[in-house]
Amino acid sequence: MLIIGEKLSIIAKRVREAMLKKDKGPIQEIATRQWKEGSGIIDANIGPAEDGGEDLMQWMVTAIQEVVPLPVCLDTTNAKAIEAGLKVHNNQWGRPLINSTSNDPERFPILELGAKYNSQVIGLTVGKGGLPADAGERAAIAADIMARAMEYGVPLEDLYLDPLVLQIATSQDHARKVIEAVKMFQEMNDPAMKTVVGLSNISNGCPKHIRPILNKYYFLMLMNAGLTSAIADAHEMAEAMKEKKLFDDVLAGKTIDDAAKMTEIKKTIDVIMGNTLYAHSYLEM
C-alpha cells in the first residue's frame, strides 16, 4: 500500500501561511514527518493557484525534495504549475505523480504532461457535469480515461484511477459505491489497474473525534477491496494497520477480546456499508 502524504495542503492554515511567505521551515518539517511516518510520496496541494502557481509549485517541489528522498504528487488544477513542478522534480527519488486528469476536456492536457515528463497520472473518474451516480458510472468514465491515456502515450500502468470519495455525512450511499468501484477498476486491465483515493474526505464534516475512526476503517475496507494507494494521513494509516487483524476478525464475524473496539468497528462498518443511517452520534447509538 502506497501512502501519499496529504498534509501539505493549502487548506491547512499553517501550510497556507508558509506558502504565502515562502517559509520553507514548516513545509520541510511536515514533509519530513510524513516521510518518517511511512509516506511513499508527498502530496503538494497548492489549490487552483491561478496567480504565481508556477513559482509556487517549483518552490514546493524543491523545498520538499531538499529534505525528503521521495517523489512529489503535484496537486493543482493549474496545468502550467504542474509542468513547472515537473521541470524541477528530482526523479532520482522516484517518478512524480500528477493529480489529476479526468473526463473534463479541460483536464485532458494533463495527460500530455504525463507522457512528456514520464510521470504517473491520477485519473479522477468524474466528468464535466455532475458526480457519478454509482460504481458503474465511475467504471465507464474510467474506461474513457484509460483510452485517452493510451492515445496521449501514458501507459496504463502509470495511471491511478480515483473513484472520488465523498463525505459520508452527506452522501452516505457513495461510501459503498466507491468500494465497489475500486474492485471494478482492477478488473479493467491485466495487470490490474492501479487505484487511489482521497481518503480523508470520507469523514469531512464529521465531528473531530470520529474522523480518525471513519478514516481508519474505511481505509481497511478499501484495502481489502484491493486499493493500491491512498492520499491520507500516514500516521493514521499506520494506526489502521495495527488494527487490521482485529478489524478482519470482526469482519469475519469473530468475537474479539476488546468489546468496545468490536462495537466501534461493527458500527463503523454498518454506516460505511449503508446498513444503518449515518448520524454524527452513530457510535453512541
Next chain:
Amino acid sequence: MAFTPTKETYSGKVYSVAIGTGDGPVTFGGENVLPFHSFEGATPNKPVIAFEIQDVPPSDWPENVRKPFESVSGDPVTWAKYCQDELKAAAIALRLVGTHPDRENRSPEDAAKTVKDVLAAIKVPLIILGSNHAEKDSPVLVAASGAAKGGNCVIGKAQEANYKTIAAAAMANNHKLIAMSELDINLSKQLNILITQMGFEKERLITDPMCSALGYGLEYTYSVMERIRLAALTQNDTTMQPPMLGDIGMYVWKVKETQAPESDLPHWGSLEERGIAWEAVTAVGLLVAGAEFLIMRHPKAVAEVQKTIEELI
C-alpha cells in the same frame, strides 16, 4: 388463478403517538408497512390533519385562504372553536406567529395566555407552534408548554439551535415534541438522537424533516421522508421511527401559484381552485412519502385530502 400481490415484510414499526386528553384524543402512526401498504401488514391509524390557526389575525395569508375564516380569525379562541365545531377538525394547530420579533413581537406571557384560552375552549388536541424564530421560540414555547400542562399537546418546533430548552419544557409538562431539521436525513436522525439523549422518550417525538410546496422543492422533502420511513421499517432504526409531520399550509400559501390572479395568468385557471388543489396535492404527495400528521389551512383542501385517505386505507 387468483392474483396474489407480492408482500414485503419489514423489521421495524412506526411509533403510534396519541395526543390530546379526555374524550378527544387522536392517535397517528403505529404502522409496520410503507404508507397505504395495508395489504402487507398493520396500519392501525389513519393520518391526522390539524387545522392551522394563529394567535394574531392572518393578515399575511392570501385572500382565498383568509376568506373561509373571515368572521372568526380575529380571535384565536373563536377561530379554534369554529374549526372544531363547524369544520369538525381532528386537531388544532395554533401558530404563535405574533411572537416573532419582526411581527407583533408578543411576549411569552401573552402567548401563554392565548394557549390557555384556546386549550380551555376546545376538546380536540392542540398543537402549539412557535414563530420559527429559533431564539424567540425558546422562551415562548417554554411558557406555552407550562400553560398547556396536562393537555398532552404537541410542542414545536425544536431545532438544532434551541432543542435543549424546548425539549426540557415539553418533557417537564408531559407533552409531545416536534423535532425539525432542514431537509437533511442525517441531521434529522442526529437531532432525534440528541433529544433522546436528554432523556426525552423517542416514543413521544414527531419528526419534521421540513416541508416544501409542490414546485418548490417538494421532491426533496419527499425523498427525505421516504428514506426516513425506509430506515425505520427496513433497518429497524429506532431513531427514525417517530411519525412524521408535513407542515403544509405555511409553505403552500406563499407560492406564486396560490396567489397569482387570473387577470395576470388566465391560462392558470381559477385562483381559488388552484390554491386549494395546490395544498391538497402537496399534502397527498407527502402522505405517500410517509407523513402521518399534517397541518393545513383551507377547509376544502383538508376535505379533499381526508377523502383521499378514506379511499386509500
